[in-house]
């Protein structure tokens with residue numbers, strides 16, 4: 001058995017797992033998950049922790065580098081953990097993301113898929129996000145160099161949480177995930193606040209003015225900024241917002257809230273519009289979407305269009321179908337397809353998102369869509385289906401933990417001809433497919449990389465109901 005802190009001198013990384021860790025095996029078959037290990041690396045590693053059937057380990061020394069290694073572009077890479085695959089060549093990221101999906105279907109789902117279509121890589125693998133959320137802190141995370149320097153350091157910061165440490169915030173000077181004016185707004189507000197002695201949030205003592213900042217941008221070049229304050233101090237609030245308004249005329253929607261709760265979620269907070277509109281606009285093909293501060297909206301807009309094209313191809317609509325859009329969010333999938341089918345019925349648990357979906361149907365003059373608030377497993381009952389009409393196609397896009405087994409039972413009972421299953425987690429998708437395999441054939445699976453340099457990948461599977469002879 002490997003011991004904690006044991007050093008293993010020379011071990012080869014054989015693959016990369018779903019969480020982006022390099023995987024290595026020793027001669028006895030013990031498995032190590034190595035942070036920043038890349039397939040092909042020969043490494044000296046330090047064993048950190050024993051888990052149920054593997055060990056966590058970290059790199060001590062690279063004896064021989066993998067050909068898939070590359071230099072991370074972001075200066076914050078080694079501290080941040082936000083896009084933790086930057087040290088791996090992008091073409092190889094795409095390759096192992098596809099392989100991991102195939103493995104999950106084989107090992108977890110034990111299902112076979114007729115065809116795996118080629119994964120769609122992102123053209124833009126930086127500056128692809130349209131939404132970033134930053135936190136202010138008066139006690140920013142210091143790296144080893146800063147600690148050793150023993151200089152008197154300014155501890156104010158605004159940035160991102162260190163991976164798995166909700167209370168530690170890394171100051172970010174330049175984030176490569178969102179296009180400008182994102183970095184400019186964040187950095188100049190920080191400078192302005194320091195110069196004007198406006199306090200940054202003190203998590204330990206629960207005090208301070210500036211708490212979080214959300215920046216949303218759109219492909220129509222619109223920008224939303226939402227500042228969350230802790231203290232309800234109107235003098236400071238106005239000073240901060242006036243500074244942003246006069247220095248960044250490109251902000252179309254300048255919002256704020258005051259949150260005295262222990263957690264910094266804005267979803268139960270009153271959002272106040274300081275200047276401009278309370279929303280920004282986005283476009284997917286011919287459709288316009290109004291996006292408010294609390295709306296869920298896909299964060300990589302270019303790839304969203306490609307994702308919706310895959311869904312459209314898999315649905316292959318003829319204009320007469322009733323389509324259910326489960327976990328519909330702001331309704332964008334259903335609205336995108338609405339012109340090509342008879343009726344769209346969306347079901348979604350977040351009332352705000354459903355309100356946006358209804359509003360977005362109006363904005364786009366779509367009259368054959370309906371969006372219903374509720375938990376899928378409570379709504380998708382016999383009476384509901386009788387009232388709304390039996391679906392020819394069900395599109396399902398659940399959160400990371402997949403569908404509830406009851407929802408799967410309900411789908412089997414309703415038995416639509418086709419199901420199009422969109423997932424951001426192929427492990428839970430594989431589990432769900434295994435529960436459907438007696439009733440459905442799996443025709444095609446196509447992945448699309450919405451989040452380059454992270455371990456996440458979106459995958460769409462087309463299911464067709466089995467006939468008696470299948």
Ligand SMILES: C[S@@+](CC[C@H](N)C(=O)[O-])C[C@H]1O[C@@H](n2cnc3c(N)ncnc32)[C@H](O)[C@@H]1O
Pocket residue numbers: 296297298326327328329330331332333347348349350353374375376377397398399
């Ligand atoms: C991955 S998002 C899908 C968003 C949407 N399809 C889109 O493309 O914008 C999952 C959605 O499921 C919703 N949700 C989570 N659990 C749910 C449940 N039990 N019943 C209904 N909706 C749920 C979430 O609020 C979220 O909007």
